[in-house]
Amino acid sequence: MTGYCLFSEYVTEFECASVAFLDKKLFALQSQNAISLYPTPKEMNVYDASTFDALGTITIPALPGCRSDFVDMAVCCFYHCLYFAHAENTCIVRLKLPSELRKWKVDGIGYDAVISVTRSHELLVMCDQSNKLKLFSTDGLLRMTVDLQPDIVNVTSAVELIPGHYLVTHGEGSDELHRVCLVNIEGKILHAYGGFKGSYMLNCPKAVAVDQHGFVYVAEACSDRFIVLKPNLEYICYKRHDFRDVQRMKMDNVSRFMCISQIKKSHPKSRKWVTVFQI
Numbered sequence: 001m002t003g004y005c006l007f008s009e010y011v012t013e014f015e016c017a018s019v020a021f022l023d024k025k026l027f028a029l030q031s032q033n034a035i036s037l038y039p040t041p042k043e044m045n046v047y048d049a050s051t052f053d054a055l056g057t058i059t060i061p062a063l064p065g066c067r068s069d070f071v072d073m074a075v076c077c078f079y080h081c082l083y084f085a086h087a088e089n090t091c092i093v094r095l096k097l098p099s100e101l102r103k104w105k106v107d108g109i110g111y112d113a114v115i116s117v118t119r120s121h122e123l124l125v126m127c128d129q130s131n132k133l134k135l136f137s138t139d140g141l142l143r144m145t146v147d148l149q150p151d152i153v154n155v156t157s158a159v160e161l162i163p164g165h166y167l168v169t170h171g172e173g174s175d176e177l178h179r180v181c182l183v184n185i186e187g188k189i190l191h192a193y194g195g196f197k198g199s200y201m202l203n204c205p206k207a208v209a210v211d212q213h214g215f216v217y218v219a220e221a222c223s224d225r226f227i228v229l230k231p232n233l234e235y236i237c238y239k240r241h242d243f244r245d246v247q248r249m250k251m252d253n254v255s256r257f258m259c260i261s262q263i264k265k266s267h268p269k270s271r272k273w274v275t276v277f278q279i
Contacts, residue, residue: 009278011257012052016045018248019274020075020082021255022097024049027058027082029073031272042070042084049255060084060095063103072114077254078121079138085125087111092123092140104140108132114248118160126158126168133158133166133183147187151177156221157208157248161231165190167216169205171197178202180218182233193218193233201235202227207249209258211279219246219260247272251279 016028026047042060047053070084070093081096086103087110093103108127116124122143123136131153133146146166148155153175158168164185171178171194179194179202194202206221214231224243228236245263252259258277 011276011278013273013275014045015273017069017071017272017274018073018250018261019259019276020073020250021049021252021257022075022077022080022082025055026052026276027073027075028274029070029084031069060093061101063089063093063101071109071111072248074115074117074123074250075252076117076121076123076138081138083115083117083123085109085113085115087113092125092136094138094140102140104136106134106136108134112156114157114159116159116250119163124158124160124166126155128155131155133168144185146183146185148183149187149189152179152181152183152189153177156206159208159210161210161214161216167208167210169208169218171202172204172221178204180205180208180216180229180233191233193227193229193235206246209249209251211251212253212256217249217251217258219243219249221246243275 014028017031018029020027026049028045030043041062044058046055071087072085074083081094084093090109091103091105095101106125108130110129112128114126118124125134131148135143152170154172155168155170161167166183169180178197179192181189182191183189203220204222205218207219209217216229218227224240225238227238243262248261250259256279258279259274261274
């Protein structure tokens with residue numbers, strides 16, 4: 001196993017809700033300034049992934065009942081599509097480029113839901129309101145539900161480590177436990193890092209990502225640290241950062257980019273931004 005990397009080179013940043021890389025392009029999902037009372041189209045800017053020059057805008061047509069922002073986005077290179085999680089309507093929206101659109105309901109999706117694509121090209125959905133992980137086929141067929149243990153409370157992010165093993169972070173505010181856990185398809189905890197609230201180990205873990213070598217990166221919400229762990233969640237090191245209010249962290253091992261999304265409260269309207277690093 002070769003060495004891990006801690007966001008070695010700053011690339012650029014975008015004012016948007018989320019970004020994804022596909023076909024040497026970067027797709028940046030625009031944030032809405034306010035919740036609409038009626039279904040509205042969603043806009044997505046497209047950039048060249050090497051120069052970051054603007055290439056145009058894709059309009060995601062309005063869907064019945066979809067009135068507010070999507071809360072997360074993921075990409076599948078195999079099926080050539082983008083997925084969006086919609087909290088208010090508890091659904092997943094799939095956009096197969098250039099224009100094929102469909103959606104399906106997912107009980108338990110909330111405004112902190114996180115989605116990602118597994119190595120077998122399935123969609124992993126973290127249902128923050130029901131303490132479950134759900135895996136769907138690209139056509140919206142539910143493949144599997146992982147019921148997490150009762151002591152995993154307030155899940156904040158989830159991603160596949162290897163097939164059948166999933167990393168989840170949990171613990172906010174006054175919750176007793178703040179941890180990153182490796183669970184199997186039965187929801188059993190195989191390894192864990194962290195402990196009781198207030199310990200030096202982990203404080204309000206908010207986002208988790210895995211690089212191409214299996215190293216695990218955890219961003220804390222209540223401090224300015226990234227923590228790096230081995231695949232078995234043994235501690236390696238931490239690094240200070242100057243981000244505030246980290247929301248999500250995505251590792252794209254095809255383009256070798258790390259994307260950190262945050263809310264800039266210093267901005268008059270607390271806008272969402274995504275910063276891109278070369279890894």
